[in-house]
Amino acid sequence: MAVTYASRTLQVTDPADDGRRADVVLGRRMPGLSRRMARRMALDGHVRLDGRRIPPSARVRLGQVLEIVWSVHEPGEEPDESVEILAVTDDYVFAAKPAGMHTHRLRPDQPAALADYVARLHPECATASPDPREGGAVHRLDLETSGVVVFARHRKAWTAAREAFSRGAVAKRYLAICHAPPSWPPTGPSDLPGFVRPDDDDAVWVEAPIGRGPRRDRAAVSLRGPSARTRVRRVCTSPDGRYVLTALDLVTGRRHQARVHLAFLDMPIVGDVKYGPSDEIELPLLLHGTSIDLSPLAPKVEAPPSDAFVDFLAAHGMGDTGPASPSPPP
Incomplete structure (x- = not known):
């Protein structure tokens, strides 16, 4: 670089x-x-x-x-092998963000981010968003999270996508490997009832509002926070019962929403030292944005999980990473 x-x-x-x-x-x-x-x-x-x-x-x-x-x-002349352009339309570029890389720089002196690699291949994205730092990105993934990120190629496309996100009209699917809860279905803490409801035998809706956490870099379930909705579906459980692969549908897009809601269910994501066990600092955060559907603005685009994600599943005798069929919010 x-x-x-x-x-x-x-x-x-x-x-x-x-x-x-x-x-x-x-x-x-x-x-x-x-x-x-x-x-x-x-x-x-x-x-x-x-x-x-x-x-x-x-x-x-x-x-x-x-x-x-x-x-x-x-970015060097040779593209980062961990950055992949998944799809390109007249209006959008879909890129796979690796874990450990920012979606875009928050400060000019930070290391090259995904937006820099996208702009090298599609320079028009650099001016598509009102804030030049964003490089056309219409949403962000956490630094530790891998998955699909959408970049607009012009201002009209950026505005349309942002409005779709604001309306909750974008279907976002994540995969997460979690510590198994004490029982299924999970119910959440007893002192905050009413925020979790079953959807079917293998899925629950979490509708707990999310606000500021105890520290600047954390969020938390808070009665004063804005509403947040996540559908959590159990895909498979490890033979020893320690881990569960989940498919998540995020209806809203609050800060750290998937991580906060899963921790609220007492099933924190493996490798999430902010919201889970602090002794897993050597493990990557096993959260992956596997697909995003901007229809009718753009077709659904998927990204395969990282090698670390797949290797963890294999090491613990767990099944296919293919997500379960989505269920639209009621």
């Missing part, structure tokens, strides 16, 4: 910015950069004022020039 250096400059010309903090001005005026990111980059030594390195709290004056300088990790 090649490393070069890039910079962006901003001259302070608005009287409203005179005397304000550098990170505030950058977050307000520089497209695709939030104040939080500007502060972090200043703390890391990437922000200059009239050529001199400054802290995020430095005050700026009219006529001065702010500059951000960072190292750029560009």
Whole structure:
């Protein structure tokens, strides 16, 4: 992966910015950069004022020039073998995101993300989303999650897909290998009843709202949070009863929704140290976005699970990774 250096400059010309903090001005005026990111980059030594390195709290004056300088990790000439373009239509590009790679960069100086690889092959995606950081991505997967990600090829397609996601009109199927619950069907904690209901012998609906967690990097079931709906279907169980392969249909798209809802059922995903056993840090998160259906905007596209996912199933005597037939929400 090649490393070069890039910079962006901003001259302070608005009287409203005179005397304000550098990170505030950058977050307000520089497209695709939030104040939080500007502060972090200043703390890391990437922000200059009239050529001199400054802290995020430095005050700026009219006529001065702010500059951000960072190292750029560009995709190499040869594509990453773990990145696969699954399908391309006139409006969308479907790519397989490997675990451990961001969907798009959250900061300019982060390593190359999936959006960078997609833009190398389809440059039009880079300008399809209003926020240039997103590179046309119409949704995101967690860093640790693998699976299908959709990129728009132009602004109209991006807007249409985002509206479909907002309406809950996009069918998203995940596979997860979980720690088996004490019994089936799982019911959730006794002090929060009413959020889990059976669908059939092998499936339940989880309808627990999700809000902020105890830490910034976590979410949690919260009565104050927005509604969230997940259908959890048992596909197979390991012969020793320790693990269960599940197929998940996410009707909504809350932060860490699959992970939070499965932990709520007392069946956390294998390798999920945020919501499950903390001693599984050496294991990958065994959560995979196996398909996404944008119909009628685009056909359904699927991505096979990673080798690590398939190997875990084989090592524990579990069956096929093919998901069970989806059930539309009632």
